[in-house]
Amino acid sequence: MxxxxxxxxxxxxxxxxxxxxxxxxxxxxxxxxxxxxxxxxLLDDGIITNKPVKKNS
Amino acid sequence: xxxxxxxxEKPILTRPPCYHCGEECKDDIIHSDEHAFCCExxxxxxxxxxxxxxxxxxxIDGPQGISPDKSYFQGKFDYLDLPEVASKLLEFxxxxxxxxxxxxxxxxxxxxxxxxxxxxxxNPAIRSxxxxxxxxxxxxxxxxxxxxLSELAVLITKxxxxxxxxxxxxxxxxxxxxxxxxxxxxxxxGFAFGNIMLLSFPEYFHLxxxxxxxxxxxxxxIINFILSLPVFxxxxxxxxxxxxxxxxxxxxxxxxxxxxxxxCVFLTSIYQIxxxxxxxxxxxxxxxxxxxxxxRYFQDKTYAxxxxxxxxxxxxxxxxxxxxxxxxxxxxxxxxxxxxxMLVRNQELIPADAVxxxxxxxxxxxxxSGESEPVERQKGxxxxxxxxxxxxxxxxxxxxxxxxxxxxxLWNNDTFTKEKExxxxxxxxxxxxxxxSVILIIASLTFLFWFFILNQHETAFRAFTTSLLVxxxxxxxxxxxxxxxxxxxxxxxxxxxxxxADAIERLSHIDTIVFDKTGTITQTNEAEIEFIxxxxxxxxxxxxxxxxRQSSHPLSRMLVKKLENIIGxxxxxxxxxETGGAGIKAFWGKTEVKLGxxxxxxxxxxxxxxSNASYIYVSFDKKIRGYFTLKSKYRPELAxxxxxxxxxxxxxxxLSGDKQTDRPILSPIFGKDTNLLFEQSxxxxxxxxxxxxxxxxxxxxxxxxxxxxxxxxRQSDVGLAVxxxxxxxxxxxxxxxxxxxxxxxxxxxNLAKSGQSIIKISFTISLIYNVLGLSxxxxxxxSPVFAAILMPVSSITIVLFTTIATxxxxxxxxxx
Numbered sequence: 001m002x003x004x005x006x007x008x009x010x011x012x013x014x015x016x017x018x019x020x021x022x023x024x025x026x027x028x029x030x031x032x033x034x035x036x037x038x039x040x041x042l043l044d045d046g047i048i049t050n051k052p053v054k055k056n057s
Numbered sequence: 058x059x060x061x062x063x064x065x066e067k068p069i070l071t072r073p074p075c076y077h078c079g080e081e082c083k084d085d086i087i088h089s090d091e092h093a094f095c096c097e098x099x100x101x102x103x104x105x106x107x108x109x110x111x112x113x114x115x116x117i118d119g120p121q122g123i124s125p126d127k128s129y130f131q132g133k134f135d136y137l138d139l140p141e142v143a144s145k146l147l148e149f150x151x152x153x154x155x156x157x158x159x160x161x162x163x164x165x166x167x168x169x170x171x172x173x174x175x176x177x178x179x180n181p182a183i184r185s186x187x188x189x190x191x192x193x194x195x196x197x198x199x200x201x202x203x204x205x206l207s208e209l210a211v212l213i214t215k216x217x218x219x220x221x222x223x224x225x226x227x228x229x230x231x232x233x234x235x236x237x238x239x240x241x242x243x244x245x246x247g248f249a250f251g252n253i254m255l256l257s258f259p260e261y262f263h264l265x266x267x268x269x270x271x272x273x274x275x276x277x278x279i280i281n282f283i284l285s286l287p288v289f290x291x292x293x294x295x296x297x298x299x300x301x302x303x304x305x306x307x308x309x310x311x312x313x314x315x316x317x318x319x320x321c322v323f324l325t326s327i328y329q330i331x332x333x334x335x336x337x338x339x340x341x342x343x344x345x346x347x348x349x350x351x352x353r354y355f356q357d358k359t360y361a362x363x364x365x366x367x368x369x370x371x372x373x374x375x376x377x378x379x380x381x382x383x384x385x386x387x388x389x390x391x392x393x394x395x396x397x398x399m400l401v402r403n404q405e406l407i408p409a410d411a412v413x414x415x416x417x418x419x420x421x422x423x424x425x426s427g428e429s430e431p432v433e434r435q436k437g438x439x440x441x442x443x444x445x446x447x448x449x450x451x452x453x454x455x456x457x458x459x460x461x462x463x464x465x466x467l468w469n470n471d472t473f474t475k476e477k478e479x480x481x482x483x484x485x486x487x488x489x490x491x492x493x494s495v496i497l498i499i500a501s502l503t504f505l506f507w508f509f510i511l512n513q514h515e516t517a518f519r520a521f522t523t524s525l526l527v528x529x530x531x532x533x534x535x536x537x538x539x540x541x542x543x544x545x546x547x548x549x550x551x552x553x554x555x556x557x558a559d560a561i562e563r564l565s566h567i568d569t570i571v572f573d574k575t576g577t578i579t580q581t582n583e584a585e586i587e588f589i590x591x592x593x594x595x596x597x598x599x600x601x602x603x604x605x606r607q608s609s610h611p612l613s614r615m616l617v618k619k620l621e622n623i624i625g626x627x628x629x630x631x632x633x634x635e636t637g638g639a640g641i642k643a644f645w646g647k648t649e650v651k652l653g654x655x656x657x658x659x660x661x662x663x664x665x666x667x668s669n670a671s672y673i674y675v676s677f678d679k680k681i682r683g684y685f686t687l688k689s690k691y692r693p694e695l696a697x698x699x700x701x702x703x704x705x706x707x708x709x710x711x712l713s714g715d716k717q718t719d720r721p722i723l724s725p726i727f728g729k730d731t732n733l734l735f736e737q738s739x740x741x742x743x744x745x746x747x748x749x750x751x752x753x754x755x756x757x758x759x760x761x762x763x764x765x766x767x768x769x770x771r772q773s774d775v776g777l778a779v780x781x782x783x784x785x786x787x788x789x790x791x792x793x794x795x796x797x798x799x800x801x802x803x804x805x806x807n808l809a810k811s812g813q814s815i816i817k818i819s820f821t822i823s824l825i826y827n828v829l830g831l832s833x834x835x836x837x838x839x840s841p842v843f844a845a846i847l848m849p850v851s852s853i854t855i856v857l858f859t860t861i862a863t864x865x866x867x868x869x870x871x872x873x
Contacts, residue, residue, distance in 0.1 A: 004273065012252065012280070019248040026240045036170060036190040043117060043171045 077103050079120030098124040102217050109178055117168040123217030130402065134210040136376035136387040137222075143206050145227045148196070154184065155201040159220035161213070164193045172216065179212055180204055224373040224390060224408075224459075239354055242292040246347040249284040249292075250340070256281055257340045261846065278330045278337060285339040289323050293346045314493030315349070315534065325518070334515075341848050348852050352535050355542030356558050373408050373459070377401070380452065390459050397455045401446045410462040411453035413438050418451040420444035448608075448635060484537065484562060484813060488820060499831065500524045524834040535855045536819035543863040544812045551871060552795035553805050560791040563774050565809040566756045569749055570702055570802075571769070573742075573761035574713035574723075577779045578695050578799075585690050586619045590683010593675070597682070600645050601675060604652055607633055608641050612671055613652070615687055640674075651676045655684070694800035696726050701803045703728065708755070710734070712742050714765050743768035750774070758806075760799075804870040811866035818862070819855050826851040 025031070075082050076092035077099035087094040090107070094100035102122055106114055114122070136142055149156045164173070169188070173195045176186040182203035188195045195218075199209060210220055256277045259270075293316075300316035319342060326337030376387045378400040385400060390408040393399070398414065401407055407420070413434050421431040422444045431447050434440055440453065442462035459465065500521050507517035541558030548555055555561050572578050593601065602620045605613040631644040640653010651658045651674075658674040658681060673685040699709055710732045711723060717735045727733055734745065746769050749755045759766065759773035762780065770776030770790050778790035779799060794802075830847050 005276065008256075008276070008280070015248060015252055019244060022244045023241055026237050026244070029237075031240055032237070033189045033191065036188055039167045039170055039190060040174070040188075043167060 074120060075099050076115070076120055077122035078124050079122070096124055098217075101125070102215070105179075105216055106172075111172065111175055111178060114168055114172050117171055118166045121166045121168045123163050123169075125215060125217045126219050129214055129219070132385070132387060134207040134214070136389060137206040137210055139389065142227060142375065142389055146206070146222075150201060153200060153202055154198060155206075156196060156198040157206070157209075158194050158196045159213075159222075160192075160194050161218045162193055162221050163218055164188065164190065164195070169218070173213070173218060176213070183209070222375045223371050224375055225370040227375050227389065227391070239350070243347070243350045243354060246288050246292040246343060246350055249288045250343040250347040253281050253284050253340045253343050257336065260336045274336070275333075281337060281339040282327070282330060285323070285326075285343055288343045288346050289319070292350060293319055296346075296349075314496075317493070317497075319346070344848065344852070348535060348856070349538070352538030352542065352856075356538045356545070372406070374406060377405075377408055393455050393459060395455050395457055399453050399455060400450055401453060402450045403448060404445055407440055407442055407444050407446065407453065408462075409442050409459045410456045411440050411442075412456055413440055413451065414454055415449075415451040419447045421447050484816060496524070496831075503834070520834055520836075524831055535852055536823060536859055537816050539856050539859040540812055540816050540819065540863055543860055544808065544867075547808070547863060547867040548805065551801060551805075552798045553792065553801070554794070555792040556790070560775060561809050561812055563756070563791070564758070564806060565813045567707070567758040567775060567806060569708040569710070569755040569757045571710040571712055571746065571749075571757060571759045571773070572699075573759075573766050573769075574711060574715055574719070577760050577762050577766075578711075579691055585688045586616065586685055588683055588685050590675075590681070593682060597677070600648075600650055600677075601652065604633075604641060604643055604645075604650055607643070608635055612673055612687060613641070616652075616673060616685060649678050651679075691722070692796065692799060698800045698802055699726050705803060708732075710745075710749075712737050712745060712769065714738065714742075739765045739768050742766060743772045745769070746772045760802075801871070808867055808870045811870065812863065815859060815862045815866065819858050822858060823851055823855055826854075 073082055073086065073093040074080065075095035077094055080095055082093055082095040087097065087100045089100050089103070092103070094103065099122060102125060103112075106112055137146070144150075146157060147155050148158050161173070164170070170190060173188050174186050176197065177183045180203075182200040184198045184200065186195055186197045195213075197209065213220065259274075259277070296312045296316045296319065299312040303313055322338050322342050326339055326342065329335035329337045373390060375389060377390050377393065378385050379388050379393070380398045380400055393409050399409075399411065413436055416436045418434045418440065419431045420434055420440055422441075439456065442459065442465070503524055504517050504521040507513050507520055511517075537558070541561055544561050545555060545558070548561075555564065598620060602617055605616045605620075608614075633641070633643040635641045640651060640657035642649060642651040642653075642657075644650070653674060655672065655674050658676040671687045673687065675682045675684065702709055709727055711727055711734065713733075713735050714737055715735060720733060720735065723733055737745065742765070746757050746759055749757050750772075757773040758775045758777060759769045760777045760779060761767075761770050762778060766776075766778075767789060770778060775792060776790040777792045777794055779794055779796050794805075826847065833843075
């Protein structure tokens, strides 16, 4: 039976871990905008040239 | 005669789409870099993007660019650098790094997101920019020592994304729409609920009866108690607060019985644990809080990007140009004092009551009064705030401060200070009040009966708590929150956005519908145009369009829009002259061309004039060729919608700030002539609604669009604002609807009514549960475990039922 005490406490801590992950993600703003990131991921970063190449047309 | 017949005589030519904005190039095409552009603005943005190597903008969504606003002028944003303005606009600043969150109404596609998030490539001082697409906002973090706020505004304006700045940003109250704490609370309550349920399972199945398990049992109880603490004190805090503030105001609100039930359950549970008489009801307690929080979350879900509480401050500019010692400066309008001289440019709003100093001004009051045609004002006239200047810039002298002007007085009306949402009045609240009093009485009677008459103290406590528990009003509350929450999102799918659940309930009681005219049942900037007279050749139409393009008068603009198949010429017109209130003239080569009122083009005897349209006369070399008639165009589905509403027994009215001109067209639609009221001031509109409500006991739905309807929208039971672009600006209201969806109004009202029946049915379901549970509970037969199981089961049934029922009725009404 002694094992049960340990297991229950361990399972509670695992659950607490998930809860804190959730709170952390809300705090970081992960749920503030559920639309833009989905669009952003489909966009390319574009042709990254660190220094803009100036062209004169 | 069919409209357009005389105007368009040529098949539509295919013209290349603009490389930047994708619109068909209508006039002279600008060729640059092997691409075609429709205007200077578009080609300029292209050049800027090219210079910064950002042309992949065009490869994301094709030509989706925005032509920069022509109203931009040098120094427009200078006021942003004033410390008192900047400090209110900036979200954060430490003297070096600053961040600002700007509303940019023009954000519309993924290219916009991409470009606005590449701002750092224009200027290294911009550290990052993050777009929130649904809210149409961009948060820019920048080095305030290297780039000024005004420079930043100019930069994004130049690429087509002008930030929308209004007085509200500086003065108004910012409403925090997205509240993260609600998510924290749901998370914590869900966590506690799940774990307590698991730890309660042995209890449910009567396990652990042997004496060796007693330690384990105590441990479970203690863990349950600890887990319930944050739920009771943090997650459920709002229920207690709201109940307490209602009690202080000496009435019972919907949260009062919930708070009482939670408190009772919590205290009995603690008693049971301490006295080792039972495991407590922590599972039910946390479960109830969890479900209620979720219900509220759905119900209070706000639509991103839509604001319901706008007042004049959201429309007024932050700054205006003033002239001091011959020098133009931009000052915040809050600092305008009487006697200041201000310069108002074309299409700018006049922010304060003022006296005109320039010789002539053409003021468009459509925003305030609903009058669609601009009025002419002479030097020395008083001009009230809220009008827009059309045409050349004018100078004005300020009479009164902004906060004391005529327009802002409307907001001092009592109507704006009282709350429409009286929680006491909602269906759920009414039923709940009776319900909770009855439950309390039954529970107390049961307790007294067992305690004193049968003298069984143990059973008395058990019967008391179980009857409170099974009869917890949560199921009742859930039925209304989930039904309304679902309806909100269903309405949202059809571009009808009620502000909250109360608005839906009030909508279901509506019996009278009042329409505003301009912008509500007419389409903004759309008109039916016909030409009467000698047919104009195509060359002549080109001249007419070219001339009309020079003027910013609304009639000229409509004419230009209607002549879209004619290619305007870029050829310079000589001696262009515009006389406000009269017309325009210019020389095309040697031909004098005049457009305007009949007097202006020297028409001696104006032909038969029916007064329900505007006229533009055309003359070439003093010879009148005929005239265009412009009639305001009604939404095509209007007649059918009003007819349907009348058939369903609604009273329909029309209230317009405009002139009587359209009475003959509208009276057959609205039936009785007495239901049409014209030339109504904003104040009169408000009084009219009030009169209907007080003297005839009607529940009024007001449909309007402009600031001139703001009072009436506020006074009515449901104020519905119509907007052709939902993310643009609309007055304070209870619901917003997209213009083309207005025809579905009968369906919307019916769906709201179905919603109320669904709430009633689910009330009945939960009542059956309660009666069942209660009858067992008062006899003391109900074991707490069974009560604990019955509660979540009843909640889940209610949630399922309301979800399915609302979806079915939405399909039923919306399909028609």
